[in-house]
Amino acid sequence: MQSFAYAAPETVQQALDVLAEHQGAGRRVQVMAGGTDLMVQMRLIDGSPRTIVDIKKLAETNRLDIGAKEIYIGAAIPGAVLTASKPLVACLPGLVEAVDLIGSSQIQGRASLGGNLCNASPAGDTISALVASAGVCVIASKGGQREMPVESFVVGVGKNALKPGEFLLGIKFQRPAKGTADAYLRFIPRTEMDIAVAGAGVSVTLDANGTCTAARVAIAAVAPTVIAVPAAADALIGSKLDAAALDKAGKACSAAASPISDKRGTADYRRTVVGVLCRRATAIAAGRAKETR
Amino acid sequence: MSEARDYKVIGTRVIRPDGVDKVTGRANFGADFSLPGMLYGKVLRSPHAHARIKKIDTAAASKIEGVYAIATGADFPKVGHEEITGGEGAGDFADLATNVMARDKVVYHGHAVAAVAAISSAIADAALAAIKVEYEVLTPVMDLDAAMADNATLIDERLFTAGLPQKPTKPSNVAAYMEFKRGDIAQGFAEADVVVEGTYRTPTVHQGYIEPHACVASINQGGQATIWCCTQGHFDVRSMTSKVLGLNVADIRVIPSEIGGGFGGKTTVYLEPVAMVLSKKSGRPVKMTMTRDEVFRASGPASATKCTIKIGAKKDGTFTAMSAWLAYEAGGYKGSSMAPGAMCVFAPYVVPHFLIQGYDVLVNKPKVAAYRAPGAPQSMYACESLIDDLARQLKIDPIELRLKNAVSAGSQAAYGPKFNAIGFKECLEAAKKHPNYSAKLGPNEGRGLAAGFWFNAGMQSSAEVHINENGTVTVVEGSPDIGGSRASMALMAAEELGVPYEQVRVLVADTESAGYNNVTGGSRVTFATGMAVIQASRDIIAQCKQRAAATWGIEEELVEWQDGQAIPKPGVNADVKPLSLAQIAANSGRTGGPLLGRASLNARGPGPGFSINMADVRVDPETGKVDVLRFTAIQDAGKAIHPAYVEGQMQGGAVQGIGWALNEEYIYDAKGVMQNAGFLDYRMPVASDLPMIDTWIIEVANPSHPYGVRGVGEVPIVAPLAAVANAVRAATGIRIPDLPLSPPRILAALEAAKA
Amino acid sequence: MSKTRVETKINGEQMEFLCEPQQSMLDVLRDTLRLTGTKEGCATGDCGACSVLLDSRLICSCLMLAVESNGRQITTIEGISRGETLHPIQQKFLQHAALQCGICTPGFVVAAKALLDENPNPTEEEIRYHLAGNLCRCTGYDKIIRAVQDAAQTMRGEAS
Amino acid sequence: MAKVFFPDHLMQLTAGVRELEVRAESFRDLVAKLEQLYPGISKVLIGKVAVAIDGDIIHDPFLDPVGPDSEVYFLHRIEGG
Secondary structure: OOOOEEEOOOOHHHHHHHHHHHHHOOOOEEEEOOOHHHHHHHHHOOOOOOEEEEOOOOHHHHOEEEOOOEEEEEOOOEHHHHHOOHHHHHHOHHHHHHHHOOOOHHHHOOOEHHHHHHHOOOOOHHHHHHHHOOOEEEEEEOOEEEEEEHHHHEEEOOEEOOOOOOEEEEEEEEOOOOOEEEEEEEEOOOOOOOOOOEEEEEEEEEOOOOOEEEEEEEEEOOOOOOEEOHHHHHHHOOOOOOHHHHHHHHHHHHHHOOOOOEOOEOHHHHHHHHHHHHHHHHHHHHHHHHHHO | OOOOOOOOOOOOOOOOOOHHHHHOOOOOEHHHOOOOOOEEEEEEEOOOOOEEEEEEEOHHHHOOOOEEEEEEHHHOOOOOOOEOOOOOOOOEHHHHHHHHOOOOEEOOOOOEEEEEEEOOHHHHHHHHHHOEEEEEEOOOOOOHHHHHOOOOOOOOOOOOOEOOOOOOOOOOOEEEEEEEEEOOHHHHHHOOOEEEEEEEEEOOEOOOOOOOOEEEEEEOOOOOEEEEEOOOOHHHHHHHHHHHHOOOHHHEEEEEOEOOOOOOOOOOOOOHHHHHHHHHHHOOOEEEEOOHHHHHHHOOOEOOEEEEEEEEEOOOOOEEEEEEEEEEEEEOOOOOOHHHHHHHOOOOEOOOEEEEEEEEEEOOOOOOOOOOOOOHHHHHHHHHHHHHHHHHHHOOOHHHHHHHHEOOOOOEOOOOOEOOOOOHHHHHHHHHHOHHHHOOOOOOEEEEEEEEEEOOOOEEEEEEEEEOOOOOEEEEEOOOOOOOHHHHHHHHHHHHHOOOHHHEEEEEOOOOOOOOOOOOOOOOHHHHHHHHHHHHHHHHHHHHHHHHHHHHOOOHHHEEEEOOEEEEOOOOOOOOOOEEHHHHHHOHHHHOOOOEEEEEEEEOOOEOEEEEEEEEEEEOOOOOOEEEEEEEEEEEOOOOOOHHHHHHHHHHHHHHHHHHHHOOOOOEOOOOOEOOOOHHHHOOOOHHHOOOEEEEEEOOOOOOOOOOOEOOOOHHHOOHHHHHHHHHHHHHOOOOOEOOOOHHHHHHHHHHHHO | OOOEEEEEEEOOEEEEEEEOOOOEHHHHHHHHOOOOOOOOOOOOOOOOOOEEEEOOEEEEHHHOEHHHHOOOEEEOHHHOOOOOOOOHHHHHHHHOOOOOOOOOHHHHHHHHHHHHHHOOOOOHHHHHHHHHHOOOOOOOOHHHHHHHHHHHHHHOOOOO | OEEEEOOHHHOOOOOOOOEEEEOOOEHHHHHHHHHHHOOOOHHHHOOOOEEEEOOEEEOOOOOOEOOOOOEEEEEOOOOOO
């Protein structure tokens, strides 16, 4: 019988070696960043033995870089560190909002952006914010690093595009230009501690006249994966983000949604509310974009 | 009996005696106890909501190294039918026995079918996985409509409805029918200018105590056993375990730990008899704890209900007739809190003509247990919602409408007797004056108001008061302290004896060290056990007077007790100095031995409790989300012994009620499997969901208690459901009769109203 | 199953224990080290009863592997007060009757300490959101919030 | 004489009588007199129901005094949570 094992490599190469070795031996291997989802899964869903590879000790998964051109967020940085980073909040307030919404203060002490993304939940709070801000996954692979847009990283419910032996190092972004800002809103029945019933991440760019020149919209918990909604972005681009444009974008989100009914909400409800969230998030992003202009 | 007097310590906000241990982590709760050589017990639970057990194969599990005992229904004795002489919802010992461990049939998802004890919990898990159970799966019956349908699948083929005027000819899922009536209901409705009617549903909800059930049981080869557990009633654990296992009561010692919440849910047994069987078979102590998932699936939630209420009234608001049709889910075994629900539904009002019909109905859900004022929140939610609609229709202020019909001393309660002094009108008058009743509301905001009621309970209690050699005091009692009752006991002993509060310590003792006490429930402890503490303290005073008289060589009648010392009565010509409790205690060996006061009683006259709650909410018209902006709880406590803990009961009950109103519910799939058996998706209120909960304590003394105490623990959960629902009605203009008022339900109603 | 040896500093004291790789910090604290002040309410990170500080950061000990604590520092409820005096948060919980059954209290005290160490003057809303991961079913939170507000004031050196 | 009131669910035992007057000194005495009127009723009245004597609810009545003007109501037992 396979038993549990735990490894906490200190370099990327060591981590890749452990993955290769254990997977090669036919063992089940699971990469752990914050571990807040993994621990619950092991308790409630599948407690079967595995090798747990803890990637919290790697420099690359802990690096937070706010460069002049590029932003890099290590995959294992706990939410509490990201929300406390003023430069990051200034650049990507919507993403930080999404991070901040993952669980309680206690969860924030452990849960990471990388874990939330790799977990690939349809309701993952950060994923739509990452898509809206055009995040790119930096993946450690046997042959070196490879990159992939967040949009194509999540491939199904709980499924990501990592191949055996790979793991996520971090996510990078173009530093938002002047006049660009993001926002993320989700709906939950309480004020905290729930999984999103629906969510919307929006990034908009405004020119000097207040006209929207670029936009990205992504919605959560209304389809098997977080999805980008180009039709909603199109409704915003070229407008002054007036009520009519917001309404059109909201309707585009509702139309793009293909939700299910479950313990967290009905399909009809999710479809309606995701449109509301898109509108409200866009208004927040627009307000922020004006301030940065 | 109630004595008007100036109190020295009663009514002060002292620090509770068990407080330091609780803020430092020293206090030992149910799962904190361990014994050397202890095994870990775990339960295999049914994956089906309704099935016959055809075969259980434990052979493979028993071969696993480290497994010391396996138990199934075959290891438990057959228990005959016998009513459990508790209150509502308690049921039958035969049902209790099969609820603890299924025999031939499982009646809910999560029902215990086997248990193992192993050297570690990991090995116990492996052993559970190796037990093979063959089931014949039956159709689950998951709600009242399905259960009460003519051709319903029967959960118990031998169950015939009790209480019907005519004996039923065939079995059904309706375990019991009950009727209460007065006057002529048809005449009453004929006299009405306005008749309103509504049907309301409430979901299955859980008490939500944060501490899962836990125990350690150890039974020796001679049949003598000790159980350490978290319970609201260790004497009940003893009696129930002895019945379920056929053991001698005197052979079972139950030691209560600190208890991490109960709210009625820890008034029965689940793990204790199982741990005993495993301990007997293994010859070692066995520890069992429930996971949160097990707590939701396999302890005792509160009934889902369907209630139809009809009210007839004159134009001026006077009620002429009321009727109620109430159906309560019991779970897989009979015994819901339908009867108290039926007795409470119209209790706050004077009604000349009424008819109340109640049904106790089996469904394939866990057997319900008591939950804070069991039965009352559901039926009174329905009635108080309808009264709100009636007030609107009659254009009468909801407080005035209730005042017009409110019961007061001398009114005949719908459940029978005439009320003695009660504080319902006082609560209504206070609400009228409360600034929150006239606070301004903004757009999409609404205010709701509702009344609450609970009988409160008396029952059996006993207490001892020991005077230590330096005059300090130890109170020994047997009512597990869930909400700070040791502080109240110490206050009452200090008040009587005339000593500082800090000199009194209180011990909740085990079944072999304390006299018998009924369960901590029914809001009875401060009232009844407190009465025992007062009487035991008076026993001490009588003894002290006698010792002082003997010391002074005067007649006992010439001594009185004042401010903690014996003094000669005014006018008595004796050249003596007062004797303090400490002096008498120090001299006790010379005057007849240690000072030991005792009292045991069956407390009569627990004063009924009333409340008024007001909620202000804002409803987001686009998402249906409800935010509670203000909440005001006004309640008659009779006399608040420790006001901070009375407020705490009011605030905690308010928030449980808010949760019940807004988001809490058991969600089942078509196969009868609960989908949200965890705190993540059961959605109890969290700190950021709430405002401060404003409280006003009203004190209309209960004439049957020396200090005027009424129970305060249960009333607080009754009114919030309708207060919140009425506020949502006011904010949206729409009456949504079914709880919870979750965002999808509200948004759907808003959209339906638009269309 | 081979056990792993872990060295960690708990409440300022260097400790060593053996654990299995999949064991949670909570299980080791309670079952191996007998530090039962840290409570289990859900074991899924939803109730906060198992709150501890990991290198002064607030976490749920049920969501952390015990092996991860190697070389780290952990503060549990047993380490909040030192010596003869209670921490101001503990004192204020007692004064305000901010506990009824007390099972959630250790988690609240630890979480409140994490908040006030970081933010000495939080608003009511900040306190409520910070403590949203700690469930209490008895108090309705009112007196807990007041106790934390009062403790903050005391810790800032202001008269309450 | 004390006034005695039965709830609907006990009226099957009293042949439909809802209230009557009984001279009794105590609850025990009262039940003994009711037993003479309605044989078999004492098995239910002692141990299975609660009683309110002059508005005070008593869970396990037996020796409790009943006054000449007392009102005695039989009730379903209530315990609580």
